[in-house]
Amino acid sequence: MKLRRCAVLMIEPREHLEFDLGVLFQGDAAFAARITWVALAPHLDGEVELSVEDLPILAHVGETLWMERDALPAEFDSARIAALLDTGILIGDLPAHAAHRLRDERTRAAHWRPLSAIGHAFSRWHGQRADIDPGTDRFKNVREMVEALGAPPPETISRASAAARIALPTAHSGALDLALFARYTGRNYDRAATLPTATAARLLQRTFGAQAHRELGPGAIALKKTSPSGGSLHPIEAYVLAQRVEGVATGLYHYHPLAHALEPVQALDAASASALALRFVAGQHWFADAPMLVVLAARVRRNFWKYRNHPKAYRAIVLDAGHLSQTFYLLAAEANMPAFITAAINEVDIEQALDLDPINDAVLAVLGCGEAANESSTVEFRSAT
Ligand SMILES: Cc1cc2nc3c(=O)[nH]c(=O)nc-3n(C[C@H](O)[C@H](O)[C@H](O)COP(=O)(O)O)c2cc1C
Incomplete structure (x- = not known):
């Protein structure tokens, strides 16, 4: 042997x-x-x-x-x-x-870089509850945290004296301002509201859809999206958990970026979808109510095809996720809705629900959006103006 x-x-x-x-x-x-x-x-x-x-x-x-x-x-x-x-x-x-x-x-x-493979594999959660995490939940509010932990490092730093600073002109207004200033993380979704088909379609197409595609070499097709991507490889796939999306049966779907279509993965009744949403976001009920959740899962081999065993490859993939998330947030803001991203997720439960293998598919984050409820019971940071 x-x-x-x-x-x-x-x-x-x-x-x-x-x-x-x-x-x-x-x-x-x-x-x-x-x-x-x-x-x-x-x-x-x-x-x-x-x-x-x-x-x-x-x-x-x-x-x-x-x-x-x-x-x-x-x-x-x-x-x-x-x-x-x-x-x-x-x-x-x-x-x-x-x-x-x-x-x-x-x-x-x-072709994982060993440290990245271990970092990813052993930071995955299964059946965890972020809403009752003993790490932060033992504090009722920030005042209690400061009392116990002391004040955090300051909100920013100064690297020169005030006299040495070069004052810049006031930023002028621009086309992005409305969305930028309206963007916020929503934690109070209207449980009765349904996401209109047209809104969902625009959000998915403009965030995850291919705006163009080009063959860069034999069989090597690059998709052009509205967010940048390391190596132009766009390894991140979007999986939709539709809870209340007009015209879309409750269930799990893969969003096809070229076909601009939802591919059914699993049909669900409303109660199972709601339980799954809660499990995906590790018990954060303030997110689970959103009518549409989107799982970001990277097909790492697409990136590692070029960046084999590369010390920066996994970081680039995680940064890709951040760019997609901000684009999603801005599109939600444009549609008058809050959005969310969370990395406090049960990756293992998500892998099981979507039949993903963590060696090849790295579940990175869950996004979501929907109409805000009138009452706000969980804290939010609305309005930049
Ligand atoms: C990578 C990332 C992870 C986050 N994870 C959570 C989370 O697990 N739970 C949560 O309530 N908010 C989460 N947030 C939202 C932040 O708390 C939020 O962005 C912050 O409070 C500022 O509010 P704003 O987005 O409305 O400006 C996350 C944000 C980012 C960028």
Whole structure:
């Protein structure tokens, strides 16, 4: 039997602080630190705890060349080698190892930069609630936060004395002003309102639609959109969760940027769509009420085709998402509506609902928009004027 190491692997020495009553009674600090070795490999579903005996084994097995299992030094514990094969940290060539081997091969084929692959894979959420996150929810308001954490860093900085500043003329008005000043993140959507078909169509086409396309090389087609994209590759696909869009049955769709059409992924009844929306945005009910939500999911291989194993590639993809989001916001503002973006999302739940593989499809954010409710029960930052 032959084996090699999985393509992407980082090992983190993780500290666990434990309360130790015995130590407290001896008059020392009450906490004891224990270190475990945690393997982070993005082709696996979760972290894997290693034993210290695994480390010399992993120091012996490279990720590129296959080696005979029997060529490993005899002093290595066979049970540990078997456990590493079982968990998928080591990849074997037998049929029993096929599932991990295939996922590892997909990771290799995608050309992820290892740090980016790990950063993305291990920042995904499954079934999390951002509305009751103990990180920020223990504070009722900003005043309480400041009391507990101190004031944040200042709202901006000064790099020269006031006398050294070069005053600029007042910004003149321009065609974008109306939308720019009307843009805000809405957290109070009218649950009775339906998004008109024409509004949804304009929002989707002008944000995600191809305004032109051009063959740059054989089979290499670039889409021109209203937002810029790293390498002109536009890897981000838009998936629509239609809750109340006029003329569109409730459900999940893929927006086709060339056909300017919604492709059905899954039909849903109103209650399931609402539950899914809430799950997508990790319990942020102030967003889940929007009549239309849009998931941004990058087909990373489209970008990594050009930027293979590139240290900036994943960052460029995330920046692409930000540009699309602002375009979406401005179009919503033009249509007299608030919009939202959130990265506090349950990527794993979204992948499952849309049948996406996180090695190839990076779910990055959820957007949405809709008519504002008359009452405002969740805080918003309206009006720039
Ligand atoms: C990348 C990104 C992530 C955000 N995530 C959330 C979020 O999870 N929940 C939320 O209520 N607002 C979220 N927002 C909205 C911001 O809170 C909002 O932009 C900010 O309060 C300023 O308000 P404005 O957009 O109305 O100017 C996010 C904004 C950005 C750009």
